Amino acid sequence: MQKVNINEVVKVMLNMQDKGEAVTLLGIGPMSKTLLKACFELGKEKDFPLLFIASRNQVDAAELGGGYVCNWNQRTFTQTIAETAAETGFDGLYYTCRDHGGPWQRDNERNDHLEEELAMQLGKQSYLEDLINGFDLLHIDPTKDPYEMGKVVPMESVLSRTIELIQYCENERKRLGLAEIGYEVGTEETNGGLTSRETYETFIQTLNSELEKRQLPTPTFIVGQTGTLVKMTENVGTFNSKNAQELASIAKQYGVGLKEHNGDYIDDHILLQHLPLGITATNVAPQFGTEETRAYIELAKVEEQLAQDGLIEHKSNVEYILTLQAIKSERWRKWMVGDQRELQIEDIFQQKELTDKILDIAGHYAFNHEEVKAEIQTLFHNLRQCNIDGERFVINRIKRSLNQYVECFNLEGSTTKIMKEIGVEV
CATH class of the missing domain: 3.20.20.70 (Aldolase class I)
Structure with missing residues (x-):
């Protein structure tokens, strides 16, 4: 065109x-x-x-x-x-x-x-x-x-x-x-x-x-x-x-x-x-990054269950690695409120609810980290072996979020x- x-x-x-x-x-x-x-x-x-x-x-x-x-x-x-x-x-x-x-x-x-x-x-x-x-x-x-x-x-x-x-x-x-x-x-x-x-x-x-x-x-x-x-x-x-x-x-x-x-x-x-x-x-901007993060976490839950069912032998560690690198990025600070902006990294790891929040907010800042990319590929590989197209799920999840604006606008x-x-x- x-x-x-x-x-x-x-x-x-x-x-x-x-x-x-x-x-x-x-x-x-x-x-x-x-x-x-x-x-x-x-x-x-x-x-x-x-x-x-x-x-x-x-x-x-x-x-x-x-x-x-x-x-x-x-x-x-x-x-x-x-x-x-x-x-x-x-x-x-x-x-x-x-x-x-x-x-x-x-x-x-x-x-x-x-x-x-x-x-x-x-x-x-x-x-x-x-x-x-x-x-x-x-x-x-x-x-x-x-x-x-x-x-x-x-x-x-x-x-x-x-x-x-x-x-x-x-x-x-x-x-x-x-x-x-x-x-x-x-x-x-x-x-x-x-x-x-x-x-x-x-x-x-x-x-x-x-x-x-x-x-x-x-x-x-x-x-x-x-x-x-x-x-x-x-x-x-x-x-x-x-x-x-x-x-x-x-x-x-x-x-x-x-x-x-x-x-x-x-x-x-x-x-x-x-x-x-x-x-x-x-x-x-951040909403679409958060949607992608949430898609990976949903797939990690599926992978966990399939591993428990004996259908996956070596599951990925995608949620932990993504959380770790998101926290280490410290880019989550701009989205926090009050005293949470000043939290020390070592203190965050002691609070599960807070680590989950930071993952949700800032997972996308870590997508390009080599360890994270490797874990995502392991996740996709494992799911493919079980007839699940993980990458397609992530793309479609983002499209759902985008489509809200397409419809309303x-x-x-x-x-x-x-x-x-x-x-x-x-």
Whole structure:
């Protein structure tokens, strides 16, 4: 299928809202190769566009520290996506997107309190690799400021850094002779300041004015705070439909789509409201990693029973190894609440309930560990001997989770609808 610029897709979607054909796009955190396969299979079956949103911690250049997902850098990430699309026979629309790009967006950069000049330089270096490797959308997010922890980052700082980074990316894009790309601005973080209607509109107005002066493109998406917040494996925020509707309406006035982050673990009755409220896209990431983890644990239970029945001789140790490496990763801390963030690793192993919680939250951070991969393969081998396709079960389990959003966001058949609106026959 002919690739269409993501800016054009969003413009068409905003028009479709007025025709009673609203669609909310799904931004998918690429937690594993298995998730990519599930996405492409479902995308082919249900005919909807795929957006893969990779944070700098997940996917980044090796010289900047690489990524915890499959050790992917930008090149291997885009290659794997293309290969998986081909393997599954997917011929629809998909977009490779940078999520939370910019200064201090890697944990180590923020923890080390890098000076602003160096942090901006590293953010630009990461964006350059994104551009070289064909990313379609770049999230410009300079709000993770270690010197403003717990405070609202001044709008002047957010604006000046945003403009500087877009200017850099556009200069490099043109120098490399690359096609136009989309930009996402703003953040769902409360310290980014874009939480109220007034602040949101002022930010868009000021940013667009400054971009126009410099002959730079206006954003494709602007992130707004709709009240969602993920902790543990729950959405502990309170969805604010009034605020979401106001922010979406403001964004649309400026030809921009409202992007919601933290869309994980949301009930259907809230997801269904996204269409009438005008939310153009929603990002979901840890939920799909958790679903994959839960699938492995379910299969481990089956393997255990079959071993007790004498049908498996040497069972895997997948649950223990996955738990061990998930805890050792320490990436679970960001999802915990209260004093649990400060727990010592040795204390965690003494509490079964807590280790189970951390496995549920953070198992996906350990998928690429060599021991974990080996145990998963042993698990699959054992189950194959008993006529169970474990890998297929995992893929289908992820597809079930993805399909909740496909159904609620009116995504089925949306690629064909969007392409027809653009004037391209499918």
